[in-house]
Amino acid sequence: MKDDITQLDSIDWAILGVLQADASLPVHEVGERVGLSSNACWRRIKRLEDSGVIARRVALLDPAKLGLATTVFVAIRTSRHDPEWLEAFSRGIARIDEITECHRMAGDVDYLLKLVVRDIAHYDRIYRKLIAAVPGLTDVSSTFSMERMKATTALVRPV
Numbered sequence: 001m002k003d004d005i006t007q008l009d010s011i012d013w014a015i016l017g018v019l020q021a022d023a024s025l026p027v028h029e030v031g032e033r034v035g036l037s038s039n040a041c042w043r044r045i046k047r048l049e050d051s052g053v054i055a056r057r058v059a060l061l062d063p064a065k066l067g068l069a070t071t072v073f074v075a076i077r078t079s080r081h082d083p084e085w086l087e088a089f090s091r092g093i094a095r096i097d098e099i100t101e102c103h104r105m106a107g108d109v110d111y112l113l114k115l116v117v118r119d120i121a122h123y124d125r126i127y128r129k130l131i132a133a134v135p136g137l138t139d140v141s142s143t144f145s146m147e148r149m150k151a152t153t154a155l156v157r158p159v
Contacts (some may be wrong), residue, residue, distance in 0.1 A: 008053070011036065013157040015044055016053070020154040023057040060153065063116050071145035072123050074113040080136040081110075092133030096127050120144070 018025065025033075030052040030087060031041030048054045048109075078085070083104070093099050093113065101114040117123045131137060 008157075010157075012044060012048065012053075015041065015048065017154070017156075019045070019054065019057070067118055068116045070117050070119055070123065071148060072113075072115040072117060073143045073145070074115060074127075074130075074140045075109040075139070075143070076111040076113065076137055077108070077139040078110050078136050079138050087134055089134050092130065095133060096126060096129055098122075 015030060015036075018030050018033050027042045027045065028038040030045070031038050034041065036044070045054070057131055063071075074143050078089075089111070093102050098115045098117050100116050101112075103112045104110070105112050115123065115126060117126060123144075127140065127142070129139065
């Protein structure tokens with residue numbers, strides 16, 4: 001299978017939908033839900049994994065039940081955009097486990113981080129670690145989520 005999205009048919013998308021809802025289902029049950037035999041379903045899942053469409057299977061955890069009820073979005077601006085700085089930035093954020101996402105942005109903000117922490121004091125420790133690990137930050141602005149109104153990892157077929 002190519003990386004081209006046009007190579008996925010409606011059955012592939014149905015399989016992906018089932019697996020995104022519950023990746024622990026046995027292959028025969030996934031097959032039943034999408035109208036395939038176990039062998040045919042297994043071959044499609046294997047092809048989706050081999051092509052990288054299915055990157056990995058993980059367990060999704062409830063942050064609040066783990067005492068990690070605070071989500072912080074951190075907007076970063078820098079005046080440095082050279083390869084050496086980017087490498088230092090990448091290494092610095094990779095060492096901070098509480099950073100769950102990092103995006104290079106277009107517009108006024110250069111990078112947007114998402115962190116999941118216990119509380120503001122926990123975030124402050126991470127903030128100090130971040131600014132120590134990454135020189136050349138010109139602005140670090142944090143916004144705290146009051147309520148997570150929607151959260152999903154599921155991707156849907158483009159129309």
